[in-house]
Amino acid sequence: MTQPIAKVSDIIFIRFQLRNLEAQAAYLEDFGMTPVHKSDDTIFYRGTGTDAYIYAAEKGDTDTFIAAAYETDSLEALQALAASQGVEIEDGDAFMGGKKVRFKDPDGLGIEVYHGVNKVDAVDENVPVLNSGKQKNRLNETQRFGDGAAEWSMDDDGTMRYALPSSVMRLGHTAINVKDGPASIQWYHDVLGMIVSDNIIGPDGNVGGAFIRCDNGAIPSDHHTLNVVALPPEAEPFHGTFGHAGFEVEKSLDDLMAGHFHMKTTGKYVHEWGIGRHLLGSQLYDYWRDPAGFILEHWTDGDLLTADQAPQDVSIVDVIKGQYGPIPYSSFNMPLPMQALDEFRQTVPGLTEMLITAEQTDKDNKGVS
Numbered sequence: 001m002t003q004p005i006a007k008v009s010d011i012i013f014i015r016f017q018l019r020n021l022e023a024q025a026a027y028l029e030d031f032g033m034t035p036v037h038k039s040d041d042t043i044f045y046r047g048t049g050t051d052a053y054i055y056a057a058e059k060g061d062t063d064t065f066i067a068a069a070y071e072t073d074s075l076e077a078l079q080a081l082a083a084s085q086g087v088e089i090e091d092g093d094a095f096m097g098g099k100k101v102r103f104k105d106p107d108g109l110g111i112e113v114y115h116g117v118n119k120v121d122a123v124d125e126n127v128p129v130l131n132s133g134k135q136k137n138r139l140n141e142t143q144r145f146g147d148g149a150a151e152w153s154m155d156d157d158g159t160m161r162y163a164l165p166s167s168v169m170r171l172g173h174t175a176i177n178v179k180d181g182p183a184s185i186q187w188y189h190d191v192l193g194m195i196v197s198d199n200i201i202g203p204d205g206n207v208g209g210a211f212i213r214c215d216n217g218a219i220p221s222d223h224h225t226l227n228v229v230a231l232p233p234e235a236e237p238f239h240g241t242f243g244h245a246g247f248e249v250e251k252s253l254d255d256l257m258a259g260h261f262h263m264k265t266t267g268k269y270v271h272e273w274g275i276g277r278h279l280l281g282s283q284l285y286d287y288w289r290d291p292a293g294f295i296l297e298h299w300t301d302g303d304l305l306t307a308d309q310a311p312q313d314v315s316i317v318d319v320i321k322g323q324y325g326p327i328p329y330s331s332f333n334m335p336l337p338m339q340a341l342d343e344f345r346q347t348v349p350g351l352t353e354m355l356i357t358a359e360q361t362d363k364d365n366k367g368v369s
Contacts, residue, residue, distance in 0.1 A: 176227070181229075
């Protein structure tokens with residue numbers, strides 16, 4: 001591969017324009033983030049990790065994804081990006097600090113790259129000590145998450161509520177919908193230095209997307225920092241759109257489950273997919289739509305890879321099936337206004353039907369009856 005213009009070391013935050021910041025702020029707090037700043041015009045939210053914020057939004061007339069933001073360890077890399085993309089180096093905001101450049105990828109999706117950002121103190125959380133069948137680590141102590149049964153309450157009408165949200169730690173990845181998978185994968189390597197963890201092979205035998213990660217050499221990186229999803233021509237309205245963002249929770253499975261029951265028992269949000277375990281990346285996952293129709297994910301227990309790990313080719317059939325969990329709706333990874341969600345799910349073939357077709361095509365290609 002060609003030498004990239006720059007290398008990003010991690011993803012930091014995502015930025016949106018939204019019509020209803022108040023509703024989004026309530027969602028983010030139920031999702032498990034903590035406000036850094038809230039006003040009529042902007043909101044910034046952090047996790048329990050060291051990033052100044054992991055989610056930002058500004059008031060606007062439309063619900064729009066603006067950008068994903070990455071960090072680079074090198075000022076020279078930032079200068080090279082500015083020169084190659086024909087943009088100026090700017091100051092970061094009062095919270096993030098540092099210097100940044102802003103530009104767009106081939107599908108028109110916004111990218112921000114920062115250097116020298118502010119870091120904050122991590123929030124000290126008590127991570128549960130787990131006992132497994134073969135490894136016993138907790139002795140003469142009970143396992144209590146939050147206040148245990150006291151986290152549950154009952155409304156006057158008998159509705160049960162679970163009070164404790166997840167403890168979201170950091171942003172781990174985003175997924176994007178693109179027109180040309182191989183071209184986008186190459187661009188993210190050439191410009192941001194990302195490398196392929198897994199190629200997704202479609203029924204036609206061609207690369208239809210990939211999971212790509214930051215190249216940090218011998219320092220392990222998340223299995224994917226970006227999931228590139230190539231959509232067919234008939235899905236042209238969704239080319240160049242935000243698919244989802246995955247946020248790592250602090251306390252493993254307990255955090256994921258607590259967040260699930262908290263989001264569910266608020267009665268305010270639409271569940272998109274989960275709970276299950278992915279095949280690629282191995283994460284335990286749970287996906288929820290926000291009030292604007294964008295999808296955010298809680299995840300934990302993901303794979304870590306060093307740069308010397310070679311990419312693998314994996315069939316889309318196996319990607320959809322995962323290791324365990326439900327088959328996703330056809331609406332998964334599609335940014336849809338909430339009022340359009342039910343109609344989309346009813347009119348677009350579900351992934352179960354797509355899976356059956358793809359699996360049969362895969363068998364035909366392999367000569368398996």
